Amino acid sequence: MKAPVPFDEPARLAALHDAGVLDTAPEEDFDDIALLAAEICGTSMGLVSLVDSDRQWFKAKVGLDLNHVPREFSFCSHTIIGHELLEVPDASADKRFSDNPYVLNGLRFYAGVPVVLDGTYAVGTVCVVDREPRKLNKAQRRGLRSLARHASVQLELRRYARHAGDIADRMRQLDRMKDSFLATVSHELRTPLSTIRGYLEMLLEGDFDGETSRRFLGVMQRNSDRLLRLIDELLLVARLTDEAMELDVNELDLADLTHQVTTGCRPLAEHKKVRLRDHTGSPVPARGDAKRLTQALNHLVVNAIKFTAEGGEIIVTAKSDGEPEMTITDNGVGIAQEDLPHVFDRFYRCASADLMAVQGPGLGLAIVKSIIEAHHGSVHLSSEPGVGTTVRLTLSNR
Structure with missing residues (x-):
């Protein structure tokens, strides 16, 4: 029996x-x-x-x-x-x-x-x-x-x-990540500071005409902005570690928000000689924090520009197919399969970032995920090396 x-x-x-x-x-x-x-x-x-x-x-x-x-x-x-x-x-x-x-x-x-x-x-x-x-x-x-x-x-x-043994392995991995993070943040902080200091010393020691001085000051301003963005990201991640993200939720149009982001990012795309196409159409009503959603979408579009070679193309869309969503598709370098499970981890930098000398401490995608999840939405990323990457942000109707 x-x-x-x-x-x-x-x-x-x-x-x-x-x-x-x-x-x-x-x-x-x-x-x-x-x-x-x-x-x-x-x-x-x-x-x-x-x-x-x-x-x-x-x-x-x-x-x-x-x-x-x-x-x-x-x-x-x-x-x-x-x-x-x-x-x-x-x-x-x-x-x-x-x-x-x-x-x-x-x-x-x-x-x-x-x-x-x-x-x-x-x-x-x-x-x-x-x-x-x-x-x-x-x-x-x-x-x-x-x-x-x-x-x-x-x-x-x-x-x-x-x-x-597994915990010991993870602790060793955490130590490596910590060391990598400290080295990356140190580099990210020191590089713009060194640039600002170098141009400041030239301005103080030299006698430059007005145009040259303005050009130097422009470089210093861009590096100052870079420092501020990095510090803002670090502070935001620190807050998210201890508490939920606070949102200022209102009615908004995702199509209009997408159009504004692509318009703001177009000069960077033109500088990289990358085509940035805005395929938004009719209004896409949604509820959310316009500032945070703009931050998330802007990061993804800038990321796509950084990882797309000259002559490449990026398409940004907003639509409502059951739930409001925004999609960013590029034909850039793509992400290796072994990196995909970790791309939303804090401080994680994939191999292609180092290969293409893309700056940043590896916080952007983690922040994007936190923003969308705070809206009760989801982030879906698919990628293939040499083919490109698609990121879809879906918001909840509630």
Whole structure:
């Protein structure tokens, strides 16, 4: 008779796989448990088994050559239904097992205790098997339960050790990200400051005509603006870390907002010799914070210009197809597949940014995502290296 599936089967399997022990090499700790189980109970076979979705796999075994058996023929699949010891004195006389192929081949006795993780999930058993009918005494049952608890502890230890290793890896990654961030921010701050200082020294030390002085002052102003933008981004990210973004929500027209952003970005696109096309049409009514949405869209359009080579094209649209949305599509360098899961992470800079010497600390897309999510909307980004990138901002109707 096939065993019923535990009511918590998905969570049970998740706990089993999280332990990371399935299909691993033999270990002395588990081998000792199987050996002691057979010796204490006086059986020819002792096992530490784990019950997967379709098989019972043996982490340790004594007196058995098999590595696993189908779950449908597994005695342990009945044991993991609960947390109590299951004892079958004579399987040939038990209607649950009498037609089991292993019983028909001579197996008679079984006793198993669940191996439980998190005090909840029965992921396997410590069990003993024999070809002769028998019955355990109280001391043997007590010993089998003790060994099952020991097996549970061993599994937990391995899971904790693996998680500790993962955490250590993430901490090392965070250290690398911190170092990279500090180096990037230091560079972003020092570069415009050095430029401003250099032109200021020339103005103070030299005797330049009015036109040259105005040109120098223009460079200093642009670098000052760059510094202010960087500081604003850093302050905004710092605020978002501690509190939700405050919005000034009003009725607005996304088509008009999109048109204003593309008009403001067109001089930069012309300087890069990139075509910036505004495909907005009829009004797109929406509710939102015009200042924040302009900030998000402006960043995406400027980003597209930076990552699109001379002669490339960027198309910006706004429409309402069920929900208001804005789309920015370019045929620029694109983003590598390995970078895509991280592009919205704070301080993350993809390889193409360094390749094209694009400035910035890697905060823009994180800020865009925060702005749109504060509007109960979503950001969808798709990209292919050498083909281009499309970013779609969707706002909620509520």
